[in-house]
Amino acid sequence: MDIKKVHIVIPIVMAGIIGYLGTKIMDIKKVHIVIPIVMAGIIGYFGTEIMDIKKVHILIPIVMAGIIGYLGTKIMDIKEVHILIPIVMAGIIGYLGQVDLDETSLVISRIPHISRPSSQPVRQVDLDETSLVISRQTDLNEAFSVLPRMSYPQPFVDKPQRTDVLLMSPWLAPIMWEGTFNRDILNAQYRQKKFVVGVATFAVKKYVRFIEGFLGSANKFFLSGHRVNFYLFTDHPEKVPSMKLAPEKSLFIIPVQNYSRWQDISMNRMDIISNRIRTHWHYEVDYLYSMDIDVQMFEHIGVEIIDTLVGTISSWQYTKPRDSNSYERRPESRAAIPSGEGDFYYAASFYGGSVSEVYKLTTACFKGVTEDRANGIEAKWHEESHLNKYLLYHKPTRLLSPEYYWDEELPRPQIIRVKRLSSVRKDLEEVRS
Numbered sequence: 001m002d003i004k005k006v007h008i009v010i011p012i013v014m015a016g017i018i019g020y021l022g023t024k025i026m027d028i029k030k031v032h033i034v035i036p037i038v039m040a041g042i043i044g045y046f047g048t049e050i051m052d053i054k055k056v057h058i059l060i061p062i063v064m065a066g067i068i069g070y071l072g073t074k075i076m077d078i079k080e081v082h083i084l085i086p087i088v089m090a091g092i093i094g095y096l097g098q099v100d101l102d103e104t105s106l107v108i109s110r111i112p113h114i115s116r117p118s119s120q121p122v123r124q125v126d127l128d129e130t131s132l133v134i135s136r137q138t139d140l141n142e143a144f145s146v147l148p149r150m151s152y153p154q155p156f157v158d159k160p161q162r163t164d165v166l167l168m169s170p171w172l173a174p175i176m177w178e179g180t181f182n183r184d185i186l187n188a189q190y191r192q193k194k195f196v197v198g199v200a201t202f203a204v205k206k207y208v209r210f211i212e213g214f215l216g217s218a219n220k221f222f223l224s225g226h227r228v229n230f231y232l233f234t235d236h237p238e239k240v241p242s243m244k245l246a247p248e249k250s251l252f253i254i255p256v257q258n259y260s261r262w263q264d265i266s267m268n269r270m271d272i273i274s275n276r277i278r279t280h281w282h283y284e285v286d287y288l289y290s291m292d293i294d295v296q297m298f299e300h301i302g303v304e305i306i307d308t309l310v311g312t313i314s315s316w317q318y319t320k321p322r323d324s325n326s327y328e329r330r331p332e333s334r335a336a337i338p339s340g341e342g343d344f345y346y347a348a349s350f351y352g353g354s355v356s357e358v359y360k361l362t363t364a365c366f367k368g369v370t371e372d373r374a375n376g377i378e379a380k381w382h383e384e385s386h387l388n389k390y391l392l393y394h395k396p397t398r399l400l401s402p403e404y405y406w407d408e409e410l411p412r413p414q415i416i417r418v419k420r421l422s423s424v425r426k427d428l429e430e431v432r433s
Contacts, residue, residue: 198285289352307398334368
């Protein structure tokens with residue numbers, strides 16, 4: 001219930017007053033009426049500490065209090081009907097006492113849909129929160145024993161590891177480049193969190209040919225040693241190759257319809273992701289990333305990508321002035337970015353963050369797509385234009401450099417020391433037809 005403990009005193013004290021007055025009216029021995037009410041209070045108090053559940057579950061301690069009260073009548077020879085009054089009133093007071101909880105949070109019933117390893121914990125994430133809060137009980141011995149002894153050079157504030165690239169955005173979001181982080185330190189920290197990452201990707205129509213290359217490289221290079229769920233949307237489930245993934249990785253195949261135009265397939269991805277978060281994924285993963293299927297990974301992509309809201313700087317436009325970037329500029333489009341505005345140009349091929357933030361992003365972007373359609377407009381670069389509009393006004397908390405999505409058609413400059421992920425060479429007209 002996530003309420004301040006002091007508030008639980010209110011219904012307990014009021015229950016006690018009601019119980020006391022009830023003894024005066026009903027001619028019941030005062031000392032006996034205290035037992036079920038105090039026990040109800042204890043159950044209610046500890047329920048707030050242990051269960052960490054939404055207020056609808058307040059019924060559990062109330063029902064238990066009713067049972068205690070009922071049994072108390074048998075033992076204490078009290079008229080059964082009378083004991084219900086203070087118990088029911090205590091329950092009503094307890095329920096109404098929870099109105100300070102966030103009424104706008106999204107409450108979604110859990111719908112089983114896929115078989116998941118029995119060792120995988122079930123997560124429930126409030127989509128209106130800005131960060132995930134998953135309570136776990138950890139003693140001090142455990143907390144200080146998980147970090148291995150590591151030897152690495154001491155960092156110095158006056159000796160930056162790289163001076164040839166921008167390492168921090170103007171709003172203090174780190175930009176990830178090779179040579180700016182130590183993956184061993186990051187892995188040691190993130191293994192304590194025991195998080196699960198989801199990857200949503202789409203293989204529709206002729207794009208099924210890229211499934212094997214994507215999954216094969218992702219199995220080897222994407223978040224090695226950490227739990228990952230790959231969610232593959234396809235209109236041809238029967239064409240998905242059988243592949244053996246690492247023990248910590250799982251593949252879930254989700255049938256989806258195709259569209260006559262590739263642009264519609266692209267723009268409807270936001271809606272599919274948003275709906276899937278709302279109905280399924282907020283129970284299953286802590287972080288979620290959307291990635292194109294027609295890519296392959298060549299170097300490790302690790303926990304350095306994990307943050308609340310993450311965007312990837314486009315390899316095509318990372319050095320262009322803002323007025324030369326491919327933003328949608330037409331004011332009639334919901335994706336429009338006014339001239340003179342814009343930070344970086346972000347690629348829709350790789351973005352993500354916490355489940356709650358990705359839900360907000362995809363919901364807002366698809367709303368923009370829908371409004372544009374109603375007005376007979378299609379943004380310049382489809383859902384990517386809406387993504388850039390969103391990330392302009394909702395700044396990413398972490399940026400991935402062009403290393404994380406390099407286009408094979410481009411010559412590689414010296415600042416790109418590592419090509420972690422790259423698009424696959426293909427005939428676009430042929431695969432989109």
